[in-house]
Amino acid sequence: MAQDPFGYSFIIPAYNDAAGLQRHFAYFAACGARVQLVIVDDCSQDGTEAAVAAAELPENIRITYRRMAENGGPAAARNLGITLAGEERVMFLDADDLLAPCFFDVMRLAPLGGETDFVLFKYHLSRDAGQRFSYDMHPVDRRFFSRRPEASFPLQRFRLQDRPEAMATVNFPWNKLYSRGFLQRADIRFPDLRMHEDITPHWQSFLRCRQFGVLDWAPPLITHWEVPQGGRATQYVGEKRMDVFAELANVEAELLTHAGAGRLLPVFAGFCEDLFTWMRGRLCDGGGAGAERWRRKYAAAAAAFWAASEAEQPQQEDEAA
Structure with a gap:
């Protein structure tokens, strides 16, 4: 595998999901990229801090761990994570999701940089805890990624007026890879809400960017589980x-x-x-x-x-x- 020239900061809000973090550690231990895992512990009670302390990772992976003084929800955790991110490429990553094996291979080709402030990519939406590769997305995202405008691989960069329908994609925080400079310059922030906190930064991203990339050509790069059982926020x-x-x-x-x-x-x-x-x-x-x-x-x-x-x-x- 070729050496990845880019560094990545993954901002991970964590609340009582030590098992999810351990799954992330196993994934990143096998990658060759320079990675900073920014783990913001939102007052977990399940041994999350101990799981982080026990993580054995190679030298190219470093952990920045902060525990919140009080439970503030994912918005506060992500906002703190933005201030701690130190690498040039930044992504929000939930503790219970998982990146695809090809994530870094694809991102080496992503049209991010110059005036391209972030890239948008496909995901696996799984409603079965045992299924990782579903090749399914929400209908609005299936429609968006099925419309392939003329663009040369891999330079699929757009101004908002070129593809305004991109704003109507589902407002996930984890289906975009950002330039850290853009997050800081555009002052992208999550509002102090316990529900729908990801809508505002989604729209801010499009309204404030110079241009964005769309990885129409790439396979899904993350699995997001929406298992009907349990007390998930979506229910x-x-x-x-x-x-x-x-x-x-x-x-x-x-x-x-x-x-x-x-x-x-x-x-x-x-x-x-x-x-x-x-x-x-x-x-x-x-x-x-x-x-x-x-x-x-x-x-x-x-x-x-x-x-x-x-x-x-x-x-x-x-x-x-």
Whole structure:
């Protein structure tokens, strides 16, 4: 394997997932790249600190470990991680996800650098704890990556006006590799929320970048598990989701200052309506007792958002009563 000329900082918020960190350690121990693992422990109670201390890694892998003074959630952990990242390429990585074996081979070819501030790539979405290579993504991302504009391999760099639909991809923090200089210069930050904290930095990334890369040609580079069982945030129904409406209003306010706002507003409107449809639909369908009350609250908040928004609500077919 050729020596990777780049250094990577992986920002990993950790909360009671020592087993996930140990899986990361085994993965990185076999890679030849220069890697900094920035592990921000959000007051874990499961032996995470001991697992980090016991990690045996080669010289090219170093760990920067910080334990939060109090539990602050993934947003606070990632923001602290940004200040600790020291390598030129930075990625947010969840403790319970896993990079693909070919990650570093692909990233050596990624069009990152110069005016390209980050690259966007495919992922495996798995709903089975035993399945790592699913070759599945959320529908909006499948549609985006299936549209291949004319571009020479591997120099697939775009300005936002070239591919505005990229903003409507799912707002994951871990499907992008960043230039550290861009994260600092653009002041990308996660808001102090316990739900939907990844929406704002997703939109900030596109609105503030000079240009971005899209790895249409690459295989999925990370596995993200969305196992239906358990208490994952994706299954939560309740008050913590209500903050997203104010956060989206903040995103829209920034979008309206962008030179290409006229072309970007319909993309933003579609993104919002997809999210609202999921919140008052599939999310509440499996929400258990009290879900109907929250369905009504989410629907009312969405209606208030559209009444105040300058984006035009996408035309929707009448929903069944």
